Amino acid sequence: MIIAEGKPLVEVAGLIKDAKKVLVVGCGGCVTVCLAGGEKETGILAAELRLLRKKEGNPLETVEVTLTRQCDPEYVEMLNKYVTDDVDVIVSLACGVGVQFLAERYNKWVVPALNTKFAGGTVAHGVWEERCGLCGECILYKTGGICPIIRCSKSILNGPCGGSQGGKCEVNPETPCAWQLIYDRMQALGKLELLMEIQPPKDWSKSRDGGPRKVVREDVTIDG
Amino acid sequence: MVESKIAKILSKGQFLVSGEIGPPKHADPSEIKKHATLLKDYVDAMNLTDNQTAIVRLSSIAAGVHVLQAGGEPIIQMTVRDRNRIAIQSDLLGAYSLGMRNILCLSGDHQSFGNHPTAKNVHDVDSLQLIRIVKDLRDEKKFACGEEIKGQEPRFFIGAAANPFADPFEFRVMRLEKKINAGADFIQTQCIFDMERFERFMALVRERGLHKRAKIIAGVTPLKSARAAKYMQQSVAGMIVPDEIINRLEKASDPKAEGVAICVEQIKHLRTIEGVAGVHIMAVMWEDIIPTIVKEAGLYPRPKVE
Numbered sequence: 001m002i003i004a005e006g007k008p009l010v011e012v013a014g015l016i017k018d019a020k021k022v023l024v025v026g027c028g029g030c031v032t033v034c035l036a037g038g039e040k041e042t043g044i045l046a047a048e049l050r051l052l053r054k055k056e057g058n059p060l061e062t063v064e065v066t067l068t069r070q071c072d073p074e075y076v077e078m079l080n081k082y083v084t085d086d087v088d089v090i091v092s093l094a095c096g097v098g099v100q101f102l103a104e105r106y107n108k109w110v111v112p113a114l115n116t117k118f119a120g121g122t123v124a125h126g127v128w129e130e131r132c133g134l135c136g137e138c139i140l141y142k143t144g145g146i147c148p149i150i151r152c153s154k155s156i157l158n159g160p161c162g163g164s165q166g167g168k169c170e171v172n173p174e175t176p177c178a179w180q181l182i183y184d185r186m187q188a189l190g191k192l193e194l195l196m197e198i199q200p201p202k203d204w205s206k207s208r209d210g211g212p213r214k215v216v217r218e219d220v221t222i223d224g
Numbered sequence: 225m226v227e228s229k230i231a232k233i234l235s236k237g238q239f240l241v242s243g244e245i246g247p248p249k250h251a252d253p254s255e256i257k258k259h260a261t262l263l264k265d266y267v268d269a270m271n272l273t274d275n276q277t278a279i280v281r282l283s284s285i286a287a288g289v290h291v292l293q294a295g296g297e298p299i300i301q302m303t304v305r306d307r308n309r310i311a312i313q314s315d316l317l318g319a320y321s322l323g324m325r326n327i328l329c330l331s332g333d334h335q336s337f338g339n340h341p342t343a344k345n346v347h348d349v350d351s352l353q354l355i356r357i358v359k360d361l362r363d364e365k366k367f368a369c370g371e372e373i374k375g376q377e378p379r380f381f382i383g384a385a386a387n388p389f390a391d392p393f394e395f396r397v398m399r400l401e402k403k404i405n406a407g408a409d410f411i412q413t414q415c416i417f418d419m420e421r422f423e424r425f426m427a428l429v430r431e432r433g434l435h436k437r438a439k440i441i442a443g444v445t446p447l448k449s450a451r452a453a454k455y456m457q458q459s460v461a462g463m464i465v466p467d468e469i470i471n472r473l474e475k476a477s478d479p480k481a482e483g484v485a486i487c488v489e490q491i492k493h494l495r496t497i498e499g500v501a502g503v504h505i506m507a508v509m510w511e512d513i514i515p516t517i518v519k520e521a522g523l524y525p526r527p528k529v530e
Contacts (some may be wrong), residue, residue: 160392161392184392192398
C-alpha cells in the first residue's frame, strides 16, 4: 500500500490560515490502513485545527467527510454536495494521488495534510517499511524477492558496494544492507551462482524518468 | 595499442606504486600542481578522487589535467553517484581528449556523508555497469546504447575497487570476479590494516585465478596518529583497523614516524603476497609523506617508461 504520514499540525494550519471554512477529506484506502488519513485521523485533524484557531481568536468552520477512495472519480463525486460556495479550502488526508484527484475535480484550493512516503507494508504495529520502488519493470525474480532498487541506498544492481559491513548499510547502521539480505537468501536457496550474472543498466524509461506513466487495459476500457 | 603508462609497467611485471591526490574545495590548482610535482618521480600514477565522501571538490578530470601538465600520470576516479550514463560517457570522451588514460570506476560514497546531504543521487548505472561501459567504448567502439563511435574511441586502462573488509566476505571475491568479467584491467583495494583478512582474501583470489586476469594493487594508508586510526576504525564505512595498530601509535613517542614505519612494514609484507601487483598509497591530507614511504619501502627509483 501507499504509506503516508501526517504533516505537522502547524504546517497544515499555515496552509489554511486565510480560510474561514474548510472541507477536511479523509480516504478509506491505504492511508486508513497506515493510520494517517482515515475517518479517525480526519476527525482528529479537524478538531485540532478548530481548537488552534479558536485559541487564536479566529474561529474555523470544518466539515469532515471520508471517501471510500480519493483516487477514484466515482467516489470523488460523493463529495459534490459538500463542496459548497462557502468552502474556502479543501484539506485532503489522502496520498498525493487523492489530493490531485480532488484538485482536478473541483475549482477550489486543495492542500495536502499528509506527506506521501512510499509503497510499503506493515512490519510491526505502527511501523511501516518501504518495499517497492515502483520502477515499472520488476526484477525481484533475479534477487531472491528482495528489491535492490529501493532497499539499496545506491540502487545497485550488482551489489553489494564496499559500504556493507556487519549486514548493515553504510548510510544508516539500522538499515539492513539489501545485498547482504539478497546474498543470504540466494545462498540459503542454493542459487548463489545467479548473482554472478552481470546485470545490465536498467531501462529507467519504464520508471518515473519516462514522464508520467499510464497503464491501459483495453480489455476493460469502455469506449465512449 | 596500450597508451597507459601503468598498463606498460604492470605488463612487464614490475611492482606498481600509485598515489592519491584529493582535489581542493576551491578553484585554485596550485596544491594539485605542487603535489603532482612532488610525487611524479615517486609514484607511477596518481589517483584523482571524484568528490570523495560526497564533498564538492575540484573535478577529478580537471585535476588530472593539472597532473599531466606537471608531468604525472593521472588515474581519474569516476563515481556513478553524480552522473547518468549520458554525462559519464561525455566525461569519458572529454577526459580522453585531454590525455587521461586510466580510470577507476566507483559507486561513490553516499551523499548523506558529504556537505550536500539533501542532494539527489543518480545511480543510473552501478560501478560494475560503468566498467562495462568503459570497456565497450574501448573494445567495441560502441556507446552504452549500442551506437557505434564514428571516430576516435576513448581507450582507457580500466580500474575497479575491491574492499576485502566489507561484507559478506565470501562474496567479495565473487564480486571482484564479476568486475573482472565486466572488464576491469586493474583493481585498487580499500586500505589494508587487517593483514590477516587481506591474506585470506588473496588466497580466495588465487584460488579463482583472478590475479592472473587483473592486476591487484593493494591499498595502504599511513596514519598520523592514534586519533586518526580510531577515526578510521569507527567512522569510515567498510574499514577494519585492528586495535594493535592503534596501540602502536598510542605508545610511540613520534606517532607520525611510527605511522610511516607501520605503512612501510605493510608494503614490504604485501610485496611478498602472491598476486599483489603493486601498492596504492592513500596518504589522505598527507601527500608529502609519500616520497619518504616509497624510499623506505625500497621502491625508489621508479621504472622509466618509454
